Amino acid sequence: MRFIAVIPFLIAHALSQTITINTTSGQLTGTQDDGVASFKGIRFAHSPIGNLRWEPPVTFLSSDIQNATSLGPSCVQQFPFQGQALIEQLYNPHAPPEDEDCLFLNVWAPAPMSGPLKPVIVWFYGGGFVFGTASLPTYDGASFAKNQDIIFVSLNYRTNVFGFPTAPDLPASGNNLGFLDQELALAWVQDNIAKFGGDKNQVTIMGHSAGSGSVSLAITRRNSSATRPFRAGIMLSGVQVSTSPHLNFSNFNALATALGCMQPPGPQRLQCLRNVPASTIRSYTNGPNSGGFTPGVDNVTTFGDPLQRIRTGQIAPIPILIGSMEGDGTVSALNGPQNLSAFIAEQLGPVGGLLLPPAVRALYPGLSDPQVIAAVERDVGPVGAFFSRPTLRREKRERIMIVHSKSPAKLWSDAFVSSGIKSVYRYTYGAVFADMQPFPNAGAWHGSELPILFGTFNQSTATSAEAQLSQNLQTAFANFAKNPEDAPPVANWHAYEPGLLGVALIPTLAKIAYHGNVDPDNFIELVDPLSTDGPCIVWDPFLDFRE
Structure with missing residues (x-):
């Protein structure tokens, strides 16, 4: 044997x-x-x-x-x-x-x-x-x-x-x-x-x-x-x-102190820290007293x-x-507050006082508070929300904010088009497969498209629909890489145009694999950006400001 x-x-x-x-x-x-x-x-x-x-x-x-x-x-x-x-x-x-x-x-x-x-x-x-x-x-x-x-x-x-x-x-x-x-x-x-x-x-x-x-x-x-x-x-x-353009050195200073490098900031302290084994530094940064870096x-x-x-x-x-996931907020919402008032206070700080829970609920009708929180995380929440819960408060944003959400993708797409760049393609991904649901109501969670895109999904549990979507999605992205200027990723995928309130638009936002659509002729469904971007009107000012 x-x-x-x-x-x-x-x-x-x-x-x-x-x-x-x-x-x-x-x-x-x-x-x-x-x-x-x-x-x-x-x-x-x-x-x-x-x-x-x-x-x-x-x-x-x-x-x-x-x-x-x-x-x-x-x-x-x-x-x-x-x-x-x-x-x-x-x-x-x-x-x-x-x-x-x-x-x-x-x-x-x-x-x-x-x-x-x-x-x-x-x-x-x-x-x-x-x-x-x-x-x-x-x-x-x-x-x-x-x-x-x-x-x-x-x-x-x-x-x-x-x-x-x-x-x-x-x-x-x-x-x-x-x-x-x-x-x-x-x-x-x-x-x-x-x-x-x-x-x-x-x-x-x-x-x-x-x-x-x-x-x-x-x-x-x-x-x-x-x-x-x-x-x-x-x-x-x-x-x-x-x-914010200001740097906050507190996490590094705390690390130096915890590791016994008590010199003032400068070459001597840096040399002391260079002598510390990487495993010792890792033990500290993965412990309860470390901040993020x-x-x-x-x-x-x-x-x-x-x-x-x-x-x-x-x-x-x-x-x-450029795009985002329909469930981009479900993972990051797991370990945060499930009470909407507490969530607003933690994420938005003093400026959050301008947004009362009823007003936020009105942006997402028919959803429970935990579902509203996941939707807010999807639309505006920071990518590191599952890690030390960084807030959206302007006075706390001394570190680069990379957000995985719908509103930032909209802001970037709008800005690119306004600057005269024509080849902009925007999507939102909605595929949900039973063998890719690691927790209840995960949906199209942050990162769940990657095995599909790379063709590395679990062959033993995947359905034919997953295999079909994998082929189509990978081909679309590869088509863009082969010819980003002169041809769309998929024949019916029009270049993005921003939405303007009160103005009828041609559909240019690609919904990928919503409602189980995975075939070559329907895995891309074009919709008016305004059909999904309504809440972004509220959230955009938190993400686009001048100091």
Whole structure:
């Protein structure tokens, strides 16, 4: 019996073959199997440990042979204190072990890697900037490469205090290290992707949640004349909104004190902290006394007013595909107040006093208070709401606000169109499958579209409807990456046009897979944006303001 069980493994192994290509990271030995060449665990930066902890990433160059057959480790993770088990189950299942030495990327390419150069998608993972890894099985790029004739790249970037320390010991421009990791990986793609059959001039950056926010930040940190390593962006449930330009160093100072580094902020304290093992730092940041560590405004990688930058043309004027989930708020609402009055007070602070519960209920007729709260989280709530419950109070927003909700997607879409960018495609996703309901009334929850998009859904439990939607959704997104300027992702998907009260509009908001519609001719249903955006009139001022 043992011999028989080994036979499938031996056959599969025999069908695959090794393949080697030369890159700036060395001679990479990967595998070629079932029409896909894969190269995993490619080092693009030197290990950010020791004196390189809290330093910008340093380009890794080598001419040596490198084994590129295994996914790299996760960066050091920080998980929420409330709902930790569920968050790990939903967003970090089967993740590889963590290591501070984690700056690796992965490439999947159609095999053989010859012929005309192909479009490229580069993937940024989510995780609220405190956890996440490119090495999750969900993010396997083989389906995109095989079925869409696209080069797919995923990358690791440092998270939490290792990637976004917000430390007074560092220059402001040296605090958002995770974004510098992303930028170095994009530079690696420009230097090397042709070796895999990819076209460096046809790169689309795509991300989910904080990864989607990373895409939005990459767009807003480049002006219209800047050279940019991408030509289009896909944002799944996450963009940056208005943020206070002030930095708050309290969480880093508290960490230094807790770890026994009592020097005043500066080089000596930083060196003391660099001598602390990563495991000790992780124990603190995953304990009850740590705050969160997420990006802050530095006016280099991040700016406090992204919407105004879009409207005034201070961004990369590229095509975008942007959207949100019908149930984007169900996960984040689980561990917060279930009483609407308490929710408004916690999330909105003093300005919330202007919004009485009856007025909020009126925005969502027929829903119970817990359902209203989930709807508000869907429309306006912060992506990190399940992590230390960051509020929408303006005076508390010293860290970059990446929100996964409908109103931010609307604001970004409206701003892009108003600035003259025509290729804007906006969607809302509503597919609900029985085998993808991890808690009651989860619905189309935050991130549930990812296995469908990547083609990595559970084959043993999935229905034919899931398989059909996976094929259609992946093809639509790949179509956008292949031709973002001149053709829609799906034949009947019109470019987005904002809604104006009292004015009849053509339908331009794509509802994806609502009411069980998964077939090629109906999985996209276009509706008037006003049919879903009504509550955003109330919430937009909390997300779009000037300081």
